[in-house]
Amino acid sequence: MEVAIGAANWLVGKLLDKLSNDLVASYVASSELGPNSEQIKTKLKYMQGLLHAAQDRDVRGNPGLQSLLQDLSKKADEAEDALDELHYFLIQDQLDGTKEAASELGDGLHGHALHVRHAACSTIGNWLTCFSCSHTQDDDYIDATVVATNNPQDATRSNSGNDGGHVGKLKFDRVAMSNKIKSVIESIHILCDPVSDLLNKIPNSNTSITMKRAPTGSVAAQDKLYGRRVIFEQTVSALTGSKYLDETLSVLPFVGPGGMGKTTFTQHLYNDKGVEEHFTVRVWVCVSTDFGVLNLTRQILRCISATEKEEHSCTVETTNLDQLQKSIAERLKSKRFLIVLDDIWKCNSESDWNNLLAPFKKGETKGSMVLVTTRFPSIAHMVKTTDLVELHGLEHNEFFEFFETCIFGHSKPAHYEDDLIDVAREIAKKLKGSPLAANTVGRLLRKNLSRDYWMGVLEKNEWKNAKDDDDIMPSLKISYDYLPFLLKKCFSYFSLFPEDYKFYNLEITSYWIAIGILHSSCQDNNNYLEELVDNGFLMKGVDKSGDQYYV
Missing domain, CATH: 3.40.50.300 (P-loop containing nucleotide triphosphate hydrolases)
Structure with a gap:
């Protein structure tokens, strides 16, 4: 439920940003929505405030609210796409000196802009679904949001047909665009009241939900300190x-x-x-x-x-x-x-x-x-x-000694040296020196001391499925759960790149803006990187040129 609230809050915020754009606001105000556009923005701001407050309340066990939040997220996402499309045509009007946004796009600046947008969405379209609890994308939907055709509501061009070369004509249909914006924003307007009503009924609490953490004491579970x-x-x-x-x-x-x-x-x-x-x-x-x-x-x-x-x-x-x-x-x-x-x-x-x-x-x-x-x-x-x-991972030899202890205690089976030690070393390499990972995988390997079973654990990374609180993945995931929603989205982006890839300020923030995680007017883009460092998800370094990077 916390994810649903975070997603809805983020998307409503993005929609308000779009509606605040001078070009978009003037168009919306002059369309059939008229003065209702200001009422809609006021209601959205109220909704945003409620969603923000609800993030610190216990909203679990309310499937009706979750379903409405998913609907709201979907409609806010659709509205943002529609306003992005409108914004594109309005900028095209400014550049071309037209009033109806009916000019053709050639191979110049406009064509390059469309190609970049299409390339980005083609590459990461499916990946974006992991960011929203309600956002579903199939090929037709990606085509519809990326490629504008003669009818903005009926995109039929395939991804493969628009990978490069001539972009084609983009024509503006004022009636279709007005109807699209009017329809989706009125849908949001309708959803605001029931969502607001349910959010208002969540009891206010002075204490936020605390995550379950196992208590610790001064008595060590292991008599020997391995490494360090x-x-x-x-x-x-x-x-x-x-x-x-x-x-x-x-x-x-x-x-x-x-x-x-x-x-x-x-x-x-x-x-x-x-x-x-x-x-x-x-x-x-x-x-x-x-x-x-x-x-x-x-x-x-x-x-x-x-x-x-x-x-x-x-x-x-x-x-x-x-x-x-x-x-x-x-x-x-x-x-x-x-x-x-x-x-x-x-x-x-x-x-x-x-x-x-x-x-x-x-x-x-x-x-x-x-x-x-x-x-x-x-x-x-x-x-x-x-x-x-x-304190980072243990050195390899020290870690492997500890890993063996996690599996066998102090008594190794006779066939270990001949049949299993090579598999154990390969598994240990994957665990990055983490003592908790050694404990998690050690418990798995202890169940069955056959080579076939150990090879299965190695090849399938079975420890990633371990669900107990003291297993490695639940322990690491709690750090992720602790992040604010926007930082989760920013961090998830890094999964597109290989381990140890080095990022620079301008590079990563430009990516975040290009795919819509952050707005280009956001003044705190660099701070998000620093917050991920402060939360232990990134590390900072300095390259040979003296430039700071994140990894």
Whole structure:
């Protein structure tokens, strides 16, 4: 349902952009719609506001609303196509000095424009369907939206017949165009009332839907930390040495994609003998998607033993944040402490973060630490007071050792070295050093230790079908689900290109605009790239010429 709301909201927004264009608006106002065009825009803006508000509400289990949203998306998409077609003819009028848009297109600028549009749609027409819960395209529909013929409502030219060379005549039929626009916008007008009515009936809530995340604790599931020995020892040395002893409180984030072992790495740090002896108080809190200063402060207070005579003693059930913070500050006043905030998905503002840390900065003992794990570089950069630690895939040999342990434990079958090890190595190459992927695939391979079964897993990428919450694909997909709808659309575009392809600012934003994901007047195109970096879906690099790219 969230996808349906996102799709409808995005398409309604695009339609409003089209209706705001001066050329299109003047035509629509002068057609049979007349003054109703302003009423329609007002209703669409109201609808857009409701759809935006509904994205933070629980709208699941309402098939009637979902069906209406699909209808609305379809009609908004049709209206945008019609207005695009109209806009094209109006620009043609301007260029040719005509008033009826009846001039022929030759091999010049207009012809090139049509060829580019047709080539793009021919290449990605089917791919666009993945962006809309309701948008269906067959060959006839693609032809109708891409190729304008003598009758704009009856496109009969095939894709293969318009791949290059002479474009042909494009004639404008004012009556047909007016009727098309009038029909589709009035259809939207009719849908607005029932959709608005149902959206208004969704109970308002102060809390958005939180995604299900498994809680974590400080006890590691595996006794041995595979790989990362160097960075582990360096971090232990930094935590227990003199590096942070001049600071009252330091924040060290561990950041990396889902499934890279950030929590496991931090668990082993937390339980290291040297770390345990260095910090008088240690606290582990799993934050996940619920970052609330009051709730987190309560959880931390529960983990800190009370002193004999507390001046600001209070119960953890109190809703008075001031009392909770004073109690924490008093209990930690003369102690060096380590606090782990694991799996942070969001922090509303830097102000909230500083508010959470306020009582920990009042201590008299230097060298206290907060360790943070997160998937999001933006969060890591916001909270850090020292260089962050990036955790990516394990090195090949270390990963393969761990992979074998995930399959067999500590006892390999006798026929493994002769029959299975080569298949295991091929599978391991596909897993990119991800410990979570090793666990997922290890469980699959453990079910059947025959070569035929393992070859099937290798060739069919069976792990992509694993559905448990702790499997690799559901774990990665939750990061995608967490994105705003428009960023999902922007990111999905990258699936057209091979892994490790390098994109540059102007290149990728031009593509997004060309296929209609973004509007050409959008001022935040570059910010979408940065947001995808901040959410861990892209990485930045610098090429030999010193130019920044995304990969």
